[in-house]
Amino acid sequence: MxxxxxxxxxxxxxxxxxxxxxxxxxxxxxxxxxxxxxxxxxxxxxxxxxxxxxxxxxxxxxxxxxxxxxxxxxxxxxxxxxxxxxxxxxxxxxxxxxxxxxxxxxxxxxxxxxxxxxxxxxxxxxALAAERAFGALHNEDNCAYVTWSTGIGFGLCVDGRLLHGKNGNAGHAGHMLLTDQSQAQCGCGNYGDTEALASGRNLEVQYGRSPEELFNAVKEGDVHAHAAVVHAAKWFGRALYNVTATLDLRVFAIGGSIWHHHGDWLEPIVREEICSHLPALTQGVQLIRPAxxxxxxxxxxxxxxxxxxxxxxxxxxxxxxxxxxxxxx
Ligand SMILES: [Zn+2]
Known part of the structure; x- marks a missing residue:
């Protein structure tokens, strides 16, 4: 070839x-x-x-x-x-x-x-396959590639095997339901799923400001924007906790435009949400940047x-x- x-x-x-x-x-x-x-x-x-x-x-x-x-x-x-x-x-x-x-x-x-x-x-x-072949997840057997951008998605690898599922949809944890106490709606129709609560597209629907505007407002000291973004980061962290608890993963390589630009200060919030639950499952979990x-x-x-x-x-x-x-x- x-x-x-x-x-x-x-x-x-x-x-x-x-x-x-x-x-x-x-x-x-x-x-x-x-x-x-x-x-x-x-x-x-x-x-x-x-x-x-x-x-x-x-x-x-x-x-x-x-x-x-x-x-x-x-x-x-x-x-x-x-x-x-x-x-x-x-x-x-x-x-x-x-x-x-x-x-x-x-x-x-x-x-x-x-x-x-x-x-x-x-x-x-x-993306997960590429990061395992060429990038940051080389030699990692229990890991995920996660994107936090317009949408939120996961690629999952357990025991060295990429997960696909019956229709190739394994890893759609962006549509994992997290709460029925929220009016935030996802493009898929769900209320209170991961994307509804944290994706760029839905932050814009919820708060009437694009993610860029929202994050700029945070930098300028807007307390409402700050609270909105912290809220989203906690839900994102909860999604990562749920995936960790389900699959016993060791490393998450997180990409996507929101994490790419703001991951440095979002990471402690996300990490706290993961590690404050059941240390036996979450201890030593790493969040890394894709290569x-x-x-x-x-x-x-x-x-x-x-x-x-x-x-x-x-x-x-x-x-x-x-x-x-x-x-x-
Ligand atoms: Zn959804």
Whole structure:
């Protein structure tokens, strides 16, 4: 296999990248298409891959395998993965803020019309796989990759095995119910789940200020903003406690824009919420920063289909770092 491709599908943006044994070759990013037929986002990915191939002078058929790191959840129809993502499909939940009425996106079906080797994973599972292969979780057998951003998601590894579940949705602890005493609603429809209480999208719904505005207000000494953010951090910590208690994990690598920018002062609040319960389960639990940073999703997508004999070179030479340099307008 000479060339592999990665697709990163998010609620806001989509990115594709192509790599060979020696590293990333090209990357293109666009806003995720959320208009037209439910096939549109999948067709957008194929069209972006075609453009990326043109940039490096190869044809689409030369891509030996395509890995996909996508926001979830997934459902399977006829064994094929469809996206049922509240941030892409306007037919889910009742927010009315998306201009389509899609119930699901037939992602795998569209990709298989063009490629024979396709591997699709939830974005946090792909990120976890990449951090274990190349990054901060190397040699960790009981660990999680967590993102705290627009949404909140987990990729879980127990006894050295990545957890997938019946539809590939293991790790959707962002929709784990934490309280029925809250009016905070998640995009999935739940009240009082982890995302409802702490995700960037729902902080904005709850407090009428974007996470950036909220955190800026905290810096300026706004006590209400401070209380709101501490409240969110405690619930986030409780979610981590519940996952620790359930799976006996040792390390959480936490990424996502909220943690990336504010993790330094949020960490003691989150750590206190984890460690103030049942020390037998929580003692020694570590919260660490991921190593792959902004391109963890691209690296994760590529890693899903990467030949084993490339992996050591990618790790040793930090080749994923070059993804940023291959960015095309
Ligand atoms: Zn939810």
């Amino acid at each position: 000479q060339y592999i491709a990665g697709i990163d599908i998010g609620g806001t943006k989509m990115a594709v990248s192509i790599a060979d044994r020696n590293g990333p070759l090209v990357r293109i990013a666009e806003a995720t298409v959320k208009l037209g037929t439910p096939r549109a986002p999948a067709e957008q990915a194929v069209s972006m891959l075609r453009s990326a191939c043109e940039r490096i002078g190869i044809s689409l058929s030369e891509l030996g395998a395509v890995g996909v790191s996508s926001c979830g959840p997934f459902v399977k129809h006829g064994g094929l993965i469809h996206l049922v993502a509240p941030n892409i499909c306007g037919g889910i939940g009742n927010r009315g803020d998306l201009l389509n009425d899609w119930e699901s996106v037939p992602l795998e079906q569209v990709l298989r019309e063009h490629f024979t080797h396709v591997a699709i994973q939830n974005d946090c599972v792909a 792959l940073d902004a391109h963890v999703a691209d690296a994760g997508a590529l890693y899903l289909v990467m030949p084993d004999d490339w992996v050591a070179d990618w790790r040793q030479l930090s080749l994923w770092d070059r993804i940023a340099e291959t960015e095309m307008e």
